[in-house]
Amino acid sequence: MNRRMQAPDNILRIWREFDRFPMETFTKMWYFHQDTEKKQRDVAQMKEHYQQYGITGNCFDLAIWLIDVLKKEGIIAYPIGHGLHSEEAHAAVIALDEKGNRYLCDLGDQWIQPVLIETQHEDYTTEWLTGFFPAANVQVCSSEKQIKIRYLRPNGKISCQLYDPQPVNMEEFLHAAELSQTTIDPKPLFECRVPYKTEIAHWEFNDWEAFLSASDGLFSEPSYNSIEQWATRINEVSGYDQQFLLTTLKWYQKY
Structure with a gap:
């Protein structure tokens, strides 16, 4: 693995606290049905729900939570994203080291x-990197106006993700987050990083199908006929509260 592009230990240590945090839309669906006017939770609420049910949230939840922890440790961090205020919105974080060098932190993906x-850092490279993303090599093409990440899968397929690196004002970011939390996609989505052989793989439940992405291939899992079976399987992978999963999956089933 090329270690040249890694974040320093103080940023990496905080990131590791989120290693077992899935990205999912289940919490959005669940909280949407709670009797609250505001749907974007604050960090205190997220921590409380994590303690109660083992749940985390979507990319906005994870970005807000990560920024809060980084700042409490004295690390400068701010939100970025693309497609904000739209159904395709995606949120991520930029964290700065002591010399002001920027690192992309994307728990959502x-x-x-x-x-x-x-790009001016001596360790920056556009070579393909291993160990940064589950089941794919990544290439970082950064510029003043755009961060372009290319993903190379084991089957040779290349995909791309774009970010606007400019800091988003937190008030605007929270407005985009609130819009995201009130926009319900009828297809349930649950993604998490899981240990697999000697690597970190990517497990995904998407629109009632599940599969594992690893360096040796894409493996589909058996499809279940009942939400009880799906709840059990997701609980096995993530540790999410079983009753929470059943309740949320029933709401998705109605859509």
Whole structure:
């Protein structure tokens, strides 16, 4: 693995606290049905729900939570994203080291670790990198106006993700987050990083189908006929509260 693009230990240590945090829309669906006017939870609520049910949230939840922990440790961090205020919105975080070098931190896409995006840094490279993303090599093409991440899968397929690296004002970010939390997709989504052989793989439940992505291939899982079976399987993978999963899956089933 090329270690040149890794974040420093103080950023990486905080990131590791989120290693077992899935990215999912289940919490959005669940909280949407709670009797609250505001649907974007604050960090105190997220921590409370995590203690109660083992749940985390979507990319906005994870970004807000990560920024809060980084800042409490004295690390400068701010939100970024693309497609904000739309159904395709995606949120991520930029964290700065002591010299002001920027690192992309994307829990929403379930990265294994942050990656350097500072093109003037002596360790920056556009070579393909291993160990940063589950079941894929990544290439970082950073510029003043755009961060372009290319993903190379084991089957040779290449995909791309774009970010606007400019800091998003927190008030605007929270407004986009609130819009996201009130926009319900009828297809349930649950993604998490899981240990697999000698690597970190990516497990996904998407629209009532589940599969594992690893360096040796894409493996589909058996499809279950009942939400009870799906709840059990997701609980096995993530540790999420069984009753929470049953309740949320029933709501999805109605859509």
